[in-house]
Amino acid sequence: MESNRGRAHAHVIVLGNEKGGSGKSTTAFHLAIYLAYEGFRVATIDTDSRQQTLTAYVTNRRERARQLGIKIPQPTHFHLPQPRGDSRTANDRAVFEMFRSAIAEVEGYADFVIIDTPGFDTHLTRLAHSLADTLVTPLNDSLIDLDVIGRIDPETGDIRELSHYTRLVQRARSERLNIDGRSIDWVLVRNRISMLGSRNARLVLTGLENISARVGCRIADGIAERVIFRSLFPFGMTVFDPLDEEMLGGAPSMSHVTARQEYRALADALNLPLASRRVAGQRGEGARMSKLEETAA
Numbered sequence: 001m002e003s004n005r006g007r008a009h010a011h012v013i014v015l016g017n018e019k020g021g022s023g024k025s026t027t028a029f030h031l032a033i034y035l036a037y038e039g040f041r042v043a044t045i046d047t048d049s050r051q052q053t054l055t056a057y058v059t060n061r062r063e064r065a066r067q068l069g070i071k072i073p074q075p076t077h078f079h080l081p082q083p084r085g086d087s088r089t090a091n092d093r094a095v096f097e098m099f100r101s102a103i104a105e106v107e108g109y110a111d112f113v114i115i116d117t118p119g120f121d122t123h124l125t126r127l128a129h130s131l132a133d134t135l136v137t138p139l140n141d142s143l144i145d146l147d148v149i150g151r152i153d154p155e156t157g158d159i160r161e162l163s164h165y166t167r168l169v170q171r172a173r174s175e176r177l178n179i180d181g182r183s184i185d186w187v188l189v190r191n192r193i194s195m196l197g198s199r200n201a202r203l204v205l206t207g208l209e210n211i212s213a214r215v216g217c218r219i220a221d222g223i224a225e226r227v228i229f230r231s232l233f234p235f236g237m238t239v240f241d242p243l244d245e246e247m248l249g250g251a252p253s254m255s256h257v258t259a260r261q262e263y264r265a266l267a268d269a270l271n272l273p274l275a276s277r278r279v280a281g282q283r284g285e286g287a288r289m290s291k292l293e294e295t296a297a
């Protein structure tokens with residue numbers, strides 16, 4: 001949808017799942033770098049003030065570029081630091097205000113805003129979800145992870161009960177509809193898929209299909225389990241970066257190539273509004289560093 005300023009709104013992608021370790025931060029960073037390589041202005045916001053994995057990813061990348069003396073695509077990054085005051089209410093308010101000003105700041109120039117969320121339910125998590133145009137939920141390939149969305153009958157794959165997180169998303173969706181009449185495109189992505197097909201994996205798929213029919217979300221082809229992700233993180237690299245030994249900090253492998261294909265397929269499956277942002281981007285001003293980031297870093 002175009003704003004009355006004649007420029008497309010920043011498209012907001014939220015990574016959410018109430019479970020840690022499912023691949024939210026890794027996927028957030030990969031999507032950010034993918035879009036940056038495509039020439040878009042990308043802002044990233046890390047709302048996980050405890051783990052700050054996305055912030056570490058961005059910092060590692062900047063450090064790597066500096067070490068090698070090269071220029072590589074970088075997002076404009078914001079992170080919400082853990083407030084240190086005594087009053088919980090005051091802390092919540094401070095973080096909330098920071099988030100609001102980060103959003104207000106990036107709205108004006110970013111083509112895409114990518115928000116990473118923690119594996120727990122906070123006021124901020126809920127707010128972030130209601131801002132999503134696209135909500136991406138990575139799920140590890142097991143029934144335990146499916147529980148984050150809904151309880152599945154282990155025999156039949158039928159849904160017994162929707163989860164706390166699914167209800168959170170449903171509330172965010174109806175809030176969003178009330179606020180600006182827009183809907184949230186919710187996409188479940190299987191992550192760390194094991195190469196070995198199993199009865200369990202088939203049940204997960206059946207469960208996912210049942211869930212998507214029931215709650216109105218989509219399922220994208222997933223990302224396989226690969227050890228390269230462990231070695232990419234400390235250098236702030238992604239599968240979208242050149243297959244260069246010096247940059248990657250190790251010899252590139254076939255794994256990089258296939259993982260890149262999978263991530264590109266995922267980006268395609270998200271149906272992001274690339275064409276309209278491309279036109280808007282040619283009119284906009286260049287990305288700038290944020291005041292908030294300078295004070296928060």
Ligand SMILES: Nc1ncnc2c1ncn2[C@@H]1O[C@H](COP(=O)(O)OP(=O)(O)O)[C@@H](O)[C@H]1O
Nearest residue numbers: 020021022023024025026192223224225226229
């Ligand atoms: N496709 C994958 N294959 C192997 N390891 C992965 C994959 N995706 C993520 N990981 C690893 O899983 C761990 C958790 O990922 P992370 O993105 O931090 O999850 P979350 O943000 O949901 O807690 C990290 O060590 C990351 O490197």
Ligand SMILES: [Mg+2]
Nearest residue numbers: 024025048053
């Ligand atoms: Mg994370």
